Every structure is written in C-alpha cells, then in structure tokens.
Amino acid sequence: EAGVVQSPRYKIIEKKQPVAFWCNPISGHNTLYWYLQNLGQGPELLIRYENEEAVDDSQLPKDRFSAERLKGVDSTLKIQPAELGDSAVYLCASSLGDSIQFFGPGTRLTVL
Amino acid sequence: QKEVEQDPGPLSVPEGAIVSLNCTYSNSAFQYFMWYRQYSRKGPELLMYTYSSGNKEDGRFTAQVDKSSKYISLFIRDSQPSDSATYLCAMMGGATNKLIFGTGTLLAVQP
Numbered sequence: 743e744a745g746v747v748q749s750p751r752y753k754i755i756e757k758k759q760p761v762a763f764w765c766n767p768i769s770g771h772n773t774l775y776w777y778l779q780n781l782g783q784g785p786e787l788l789i790r791y792e793n794e795e796a797v798d799d800s801q802l803p804k805d806r807f808s809a810e811r812l813k814g815v816d817s818t819l820k821i822q823p824a825e826l827g828d829s830a831v832y833l834c835a836s837s838l839g840d841s842i843q844f845f846g847p848g849t850r851l852t853v854l
Numbered sequence: 855q856k857e858v859e860q861d862p863g864p865l866s867v868p869e870g871a872i873v874s875l876n877c878t879y880s881n882s883a884f885q886y887f888m889w890y891r892q893y894s895r896k897g898p899e900l901l902m903y904t905y906s907s908g909n910k911e912d913g914r915f916t917a918q919v920d921k922s923s924k925y926i927s928l929f930i931r932d933s934q935p936s937d938s939a940t941y942l943c944a945m946m947g948g949a950t951n952k953l954i955f956g957t958g959t960l961l962a963v964q965p
Contacts, residue, residue, distance in 0.1 A: 746897070782957065782958070783957050783958070784860075784958055787952055798950070833897055833898075840951055842900055842903060843900075844900070845890075845897035845899065846897050847895075847896055848896075848897050
C-alpha cells in the first residue's frame with residue numbers, strides 16, 4: 743500500500759518568490775494535515791482538513807500561506823511571497839478520522 | 855513553558871546498550887501518547903502508540919506512560935546501529951485533539 747506522497751522533495755527559491763507543495767494522502771484517509779518542521783524541532787501543525795473542510799487553520803499565517811483540498815483527496819500548500827524564515831521541512835500527514843497519523847517524506851524548502 | 859518537553863540530546867550509546875528516552879508534559883488532558891522515529895531526511899514513522907497510563911512492549915521497544923507524573927518513556931533494548939535516528943514523542947487529547955510533538959532526541963548507536 744502506498745504511503746503519503748509529497749512533491750517536490752526539495753525546493754530552492756529566492757525570497758519573495760511563490761512556492762507550492764503537493765500532497766497525496768493514503769487512500770481512504772479523510773483527514774489531512776500540513777505540518778512545519780524547523781531544524782531541531784518537532785513538527786507543528788499548520789492546518790488540518792476533514793474531507794474538503796479546513797477544521798483547524800489557527801496556526802496558518804494567512805497573510806502569505808494558503809492551502810486547499812478541493813476534492814477531499816489531494817492538497818496543495820502555497821506560500822506567496824516566501825521569506826527567509828520559511829526555510830524548513832513541510833510535512834503532510836493523513837489519518838482515518840482522529841486515528842494514527844501517517845507522515846509523508848516532506849518537502850525541504852530553502853529560501854535564499 | 856512548552857506543553858511537551860524532551861531532551862534534545864544528542865545521545866550516543868554503544869551497540870547493545872539499553873536506551874532510555876523521556877518526555878514530560880503539562881497538559882493533563884493528554885490521553886494518547888506516541889513515539890515516532892525519524893531518520894535523516896525522512897518523515898516521522900510511528901513506532902509505539904499507548905492510550906492512557908501503562909506499559910506497552912513491541913519487540914525491543916517498550917513504552918511507558920505515567921499520567922500521575924506526566925512523564926512518558928521509551929526504552930530500546932539491545933540497541934542497533936539501525937536505531938540511530940531522531941525519536942519524537944507526541945501526544946494528544948482534550949478539546950482540540952491536536953497532536954503535540956516534543957523537540958526530538960537525536961540517538962546515535964555506535965557499532
């Protein structure tokens with residue numbers, strides 16, 4: 743069974759440029775999460791979806807970050823414009839309801 | 855004060871040693887306790903999952919939860935070089951049901 747798929751795995755951009763990350767969750771998982779992981783830190787939740795609905799986006803910096811999950815399956819996280827401090831790993835996870843979360847490999851973003 | 859505290863290490867042990875990893879927490883509403891293992895440049899993978907207090911064993915791994923002390927532990931017996939990774943404790947419960955992670959402990963098992 744395929745796990746959570748994320749792309750790209752690595753992205754290098756200059757500050758003020760836009761960037762987008764894509765996530766395909768485990769088949770059948772209705773809940774999808776985007777996390778931010780800084781170096782030497784644990785993942786921190788950015789946004790949680792239940793099907794198409796964003797049920798917790800309290801930690802998403804809405805001035806520059808946006809996310810969507812239009813058909814309740816794949817999701818895209820966007821940053822526009824990117825800042826130096828956005829350099830981090832962006833992790834996607836999925837679960838069946840509130841059960842165990844399975845993580846993808848992450849997208850490592852470097853903003854120059 | 856962070857909700858979950860974890861010693862970042864690094865922790866270096868010889869092959870075959872018993873490893874003890876620990877986390878403390880402040881939120882008494884937490885009821886689900888997990889340990890994730892994260893290899894370099896990979897996503898976290900679930901290692902152990904415990905509900906409420908008690909012990910759980912899976913092969914060389916034992917997870918302990920002491921809710922009265924707000925303290926959880928992961929023990930690794932007969933540690934192997936392949937156990938070298940960052941170990942993240944995580945917990946959830948209460949109104950938000952959000953998964954809260956510790957900072958992770960970097961473990962190196964020397965052959």
